[in-house]
Amino acid sequence: MEQFALINPLDKKETKEKDFTYIFKTYYKRVYNYIYYRINCTYTTEDLTSQVFEKVMIKINTYSRDKSPFEVWLFAIARNVINDYIRKSKKHKFFSIDSFKNLISKEKNPEDVVMLSETNNKLSKALNILNERERNIVSLKFGATLKNKEIAKILDITESNVGVILYRTMKKLKIEMERED
Template sequence: MEDREIIGQCQKGELKQFGLLYDKYAKKIYDFVYFKTWHKETAEDIVSQVFMKGLESVKKFDPDKGTFSAWLYAIARNTVIDYYRVKKADVNIEDVWDLGLPAGKAGEHVDLDSAIDARDTLEKVKKYLGKLEPTQREIVIMRVWQEMPYEEIAEALGKSAESCRMSFSRVMAKLRAEMPLLELIILFALWIFKKY
């Protein structure tokens, strides 16, 4: 059943059909949120809020103004921003990357070392992802980690698929250009070796 059809049923009062939308998007939204928080419990809290908000607002959703997927991702993004806003009200934050800090539990002192699940991994990929603009980073994560096609990324981010493609290619060009000289020499040597 297409999203539009399910939403139609929800809007007629059959809200239990929302379960089908949940089945389809639960993992995607969870991963999306996890990559912004790097903390399982925090991601679960936020995802719960996202789907509850989605369920309670689905009657207001207008399919003519955009896809359900884009709408749900927008709720997820805003919920993450709200979450971090509580943590650091005076900083323009969108996720753990921009904040530069891992997530902490609501209402308690942010314990940087204990609140993150994958600190080592985060440190490793910072060299690639840490310097990117938030949207660029989202596109890379969605494309490479979440294996989403550009059309779906575009829906989620409210952009065109073409601009997402462009953005991704620019990121790759940028990352390649910033590769350390030594790595470039090694790769070049490997390429020569393979060729001959």
């Protein structure tokens, strides 16, 4: 008597759901931070982060280990989502509601709140003087906490070029922050 193995099609779906849950839990905070560094608005960042993971879920079958590490592929998707958003919103200038939210504080010491707010404002102004490439690299480095090697793969430039750009950008930010004082 022959035995037939019954294959439950849900088994594969459950495995994919587990894989995607792992991906989401592992990378959400880094993708969120990367986008926030570029956009500087909590609500927009949340929306764009969800778009990134939606695209990852839809296009996971197109990922190839031979082409690049998963992390590089994921942040390339994030970069494209941000670029699409920026292109669409160039027609309209928005102000961030987060700037008003920062004025309302739950902390008891008003001096600390003012100092933190001033520092954040200075940093935001300083980041605005950066060109798109510099801001993107700073976002990948400090928002997504990627290594220079991974950033180089995403942007298709050399690792040493990433280091040089980061060094010059940090120097430019420092000068701008000091000038604000």
